[in-house]
Amino acid sequence: MARTSKARQQVLDAAARIVRERGAAALTFEELATESGVTRGGITYHFPTKDELLRALVDRDHGRWSETLARHCAAAGADPAGPLIAYVRTASTHDPEHRRFVSGMLSAVAHQPELLDGCRALYRAQLPDVAGSEARALDALAVMLAADGLFWMEQLGFLELPAEVRERLVARLESLARAAAAPPSEDSTD
Template sequence: MTRPPKARQKVLDAARRIVETRGAGHLTFETLAEESGVTRGGITYHFPTKEALLKALIEADVAQWDDTASTLAADCDLACPKLARLLGHMRCSLADGDENQRRYVSGLLSAAMTEPELLQPLREHVREEFADWRWDEADLERYLLLLAADGLFWTRLFGISPLPESARPRLAALLERRLRALDPAAGPAPPATAGD
């Protein structure tokens, strides 16, 4: 008997909804079968363990992040591909997230804290993404800007950011201008505005 071709994606979509609404601790094969409409046997065919399912969720999230970052970087007109990738990543980190995203990321983070091997797909992605970095002064400056954007993502996610929401777009624009200034082929960066 063959499995329906979309069963794997239905299971992943349902698992994401469960993590968003109830947390990773409530992700069981029973709740997943109920939420997805896929039988327990169909679920375990694709994901033999809860850990395999959580790892697949993280892999899917990394792939979605990459796709979004590529889309956000497509119009950036930066000559350096490394800077374009970095700008896409920064734009993802600085994008407005919703409550579902916050709960989802928090749920996966909670699961990863008890099972650090769940983050292996993310570790591999980071290793690949930075494989061509030389870590010279220019790369250190680029990474500093990335850390700033990621820091804004995490402080906002946990609700501990002192930055007023009205200042976020200005800070995002400032980070982007600083990144663009590192692209030697792009010419001078646009001047700061009075609100910056």
Template sequence: MKKNALLDAAEALLSEQGTQALTLTAVADRAGVSKGGLLYHFPSKEALVKGLVARVIEEFDALVAAHDDGGPGSYARAYVEATFEILTGEARAYRRWSAITAAAADPELAAPLNEAMARWHGAPPPGDPDPVAAMIVRLAAEGLWEVISHSPESYDAERLGALKRRLLDLTRP
């Protein structure tokens, strides 16, 4: 059994049933492995949550990097593109992000996510044409994420498309 399959099972439980459903036994059952098989990769529930948090951070970093061409304002544009990919993609990955964030409520478990958030929302790269606009765009993307996590029906595809276009416009020199 691969670690990613175990993380997939944990994410599914979190998304479908909430944090109370995240037990090692439930994850092992969902993944179709023995509890010992799970414990080999994740010796505790905390280790499992840390694995979930690390994976979503790595995935978001990879999405941002894939969209960042290094030009003026490109980091903010990449951040918007990555956010909308998660919010509107077929997998609707924002649901698992919300669930993982809830599971990592303990300050120690949330520390990597907090560090990533500080990095993502830190100072824009040198040469950004409008650092304040870049901050506003990233904060707006975060706010949209939060709203959609709690009320997915708030924005239809047309409204999301218009919002994405406007946010991207704000990042252009």
């Protein structure tokens, strides 16, 4: 089963396009055939079952997300708050198309949660160590969650910020990230 077949790439590209433009419900084999130019026979040859198609889609996007995060991490250099800021920047990237894709994929694989295990591992690797419940660790976690919340609330159409306000919010989150990563001053609450 050639991993680099041209038809296979076309199918994956078309699948991603369908998901982000028309949602996961529109991702049927027939739509996929007309959209990709590959016939159903070719599609089922490369992806015998729909699960495998979804798996390949998740893997592809997981890989890209991981690369983006790594790029932002590298750009942050040795900044102690680097990883957290990189996460904020990655998650808050204002890309409605990609957001729709992520949201569509999540509802597509809602009944096969194990497909997201790789993504979960990647996410958890970004989490600060909150075992001790130090205030600064909790703040770092809160910043991560705020970035996640921004992503989802915008995706759901619940939040629509003017561009400049949005930029200031992200900047504020980065500032909070830096504060949470600052050298311990031991003046935490309780």
